[in-house]
Amino acid sequence: MADTGGTAAAPRKRADARRNEKTLLEAAAAAFIAAGVDAPVRDIAARAGVGVGTIYRHFPTRADLVVAVYRHQVEACAEAGPALLAAGGSAHAALARWIDLFVDFLVTKHGLAEALRSDDPTFATLHGYFLDRLLPVCAELLEAAAAAGEIRPGIEPFELLLAVGNLCIGANWDPRYDARRVVGYLLTGLRTA
Amino acid sequence: MADTGGTAAAPRKRADARRNEKTLLEAAAAAFIAAGVDAPVRDIAARAGVGVGTIYRHFPTRADLVVAVYRHQVEACAEAGPALLAAGGSAHAALARWIDLFVDFLVTKHGLAEALRSDDPTFATLHGYFLDRLLPVCAELLEAAAAAGEIRPGIEPFELLLAVGNLCIGANWDPRYDARRVVGYLLTGLRTA
DNA sequence: CGACGATACGGAACAAGGTTCCGCTTTGCC
DNA sequence: GGCAAAGCGGAACCTTGTTCCGTATCGTCG
Numbered sequence: 003m004a005d006t007g008g009t010a011a012a013p014r015k016r017a018d019a020r021r022n023e024k025t026l027l028e029a030a031a032a033a034f035i036a037a038g039v040d041a042p043v044r045d046i047a048a049r050a051g052v053g054v055g056t057i058y059r060h061f062p063t064r065a066d067l068v069v070a071v072y073r074h075q076v077e078a079c080a081e082a083g084p085a086l087l088a089a090g091g092s093a094h095a096a097l098a099r100w101i102d103l104f105v106d107f108l109v110t111k112h113g114l115a116e117a118l119r120s121d122d123p124t125f126a127t128l129h130g131y132f133l134d135r136l137l138p139v140c141a142e143l144l145e146a147a148a149a150a151g152e153i154r155p156g157i158e159p160f161e162l163l164l165a166v167g168n169l170c171i172g173a174n175w176d177p178r179y180d181a182r183r184v185v186g187y188l189l190t191g192l193r194t195a
Numbered sequence: 196m197a198d199t200g201g202t203a204a205a206p207r208k209r210a211d212a213r214r215n216e217k218t219l220l221e222a223a224a225a226a227f228i229a230a231g232v233d234a235p236v237r238d239i240a241a242r243a244g245v246g247v248g249t250i251y252r253h254f255p256t257r258a259d260l261v262v263a264v265y266r267h268q269v270e271a272c273a274e275a276g277p278a279l280l281a282a283g284g285s286a287h288a289a290l291a292r293w294i295d296l297f298v299d300f301l302v303t304k305h306g307l308a309e310a311l312r313s314d315d316p317t318f319a320t321l322h323g324y325f326l327d328r329l330l331p332v333c334a335e336l337l338e339a340a341a342a343a344g345e346i347r348p349g350i351e352p353f354e355l356l357l358a359v360g361n362l363c364i365g366a367n368w369d370p371r372y373d374a375r376r377v378v379g380y381l382l383t384g385l386r387t388a
Numbered sequence: 389c390g391a392c393g394a395t396a397c398g399g400a401a402c403a404a405g406g407t408t409c410c411g412c413t414t415t416g417c418c
Numbered sequence: 419g420g421c422a423a424a425g426c427g428g429a430a431c432c433t434t435g436t437t438c439c440g441t442a443t444c445g446t447c448g
Contacts, residue, residue: 016415016425018414018425018426019424020374022426024294024311026386042404042405043235043405043406052426053426053427053428054406054407054427055425056410056425056426056427058406059425079406094289104263119365124406128333136283144338157380158371160369160371161371161373161377165362165372165377167201168361168362168364169358172312172314172361176353176357179354179357179358183354184354184358187350189384191382191383191384191385208395208397209394209396209443210396211395212391212395212444235433236434236446237433237434237438240399246397247399247400247435247436248396248397248399252397257435360398
């Protein structure tokens with residue numbers, strides 16, 4: 003919702019507010035790395051040297067903060083989809099490569115996959131943002147692969163995205179569990195029989 | 196651990212203690228259905244008409260309570276494995292059937308799949324119990340299927356179990372996500388190429 | 389049957405984390 | 419420089435888990 007290039011009158015925030023917002027993003031990014039996306043609000047505030055009220059003013063829900071921190075990477079992932087498809091090679095390979103990017107992203111963000119699948123309403127908009135941004139890309143790749151006859155038709159992008167997200171949960175807790183390998187099994191299972 | 200036929204001296208609990216334990220199990224089962232396995236301790240205590248201290252005395256961690264409530268069903272699932280294998284039919288079919296049982300179990304217990312994959316130390320023994328009981332069964336089924344040449348060799352039962360558990364997360368939140376179908380894709384992906 | 393030690397109970401009290409709210413400060417503009 | 423609006427800080431409150439101890443209950447023994 004809040005975005006730089008909006009059509010409506012952007013009331014131009016105060017200088018200190020913009021400074022704080024930037025500081026907060028950096029502090030949150032650091033806290034997320036150190037303690038996962040569930041890092042206590044007070045910790046993030048302390049890192050940024052601001053009060054907790056300031057966090058809530060800039061980012062009403064945790065989801066807003068998480069989206070703000072990872073927006074660039076999600077955008078990059080979304081843009082990589084069409085690029086992979088255009089780069090030649092089989093559509094299934096492009097799909098697999100793209101899913102790999104997605105998995106890499108999730109696996110390196112402690113707690114993000116968990117948050118994405120949390121029923122906590124706090125994370126509803128997080129879920130929404132990822133879906134808004136990535137679902138069309140996934141759909142495009144799936145359609146291309148299906149059109150090429152490389153995967154069975156009828157696979158729903160929504161379901162695939164959620165499944166892959168789920169498989170990334172707990173990816174760093176036990177070396178015996180490798181999310182990439184398991185996702186690989188899943189993708190193999192989509193191929194035409 | 197605590198069992199009726201133990202070898203050590205069973206100090207024979209007081210009558211009211213046994214009564215409370217039973218009441219608590221029923222209250223917890225009801226609370227789990229109504230609010231998931233994360234139902235607040237106070238709610239469970241209130242349902243049972245006891246103080247919170249009584250819960251902690253009987254079930255020191257939430258995992259103990261969850262295990263106690265679902266023990267029978269987990270045992271049943273564990274015992275179904277060899278039975279399916281003995282019942283004839285392909286080993287892969289037996290594996291698929293068994294995984295289906297497991298998925299059905301998880302999907303109908305709100306929050307259980309999430310708890311199984313939680314890094315909260317409170318749930319460590321829950322994780323441990325499921326693994327202790329189901330890993331050998333899963334391993335047996337996998338070996339049979341691999342021996343029959345129906346699935347590729349080298350699939351780790353640990354990884355499969357966790358993957359299936361993960362795919363059951365959030366199974367009831369959106370009708371567009373069907374855990375059984377997705378697990379089906381995964382199992383297909385295990386077949387020999 | 390009554391007393392007494394052991395066992396178990398209840399719930400107040402404490403800890404941790406999220407969220408709200410309001411008096412005070414800073415900013416931007418006249 | 420002064421003033422209104424925007425923004426800030428953090429105390430206070432809520433929810434939920436966990437601990438602890440004074441009190442009540444049980445079971446046994448005299």
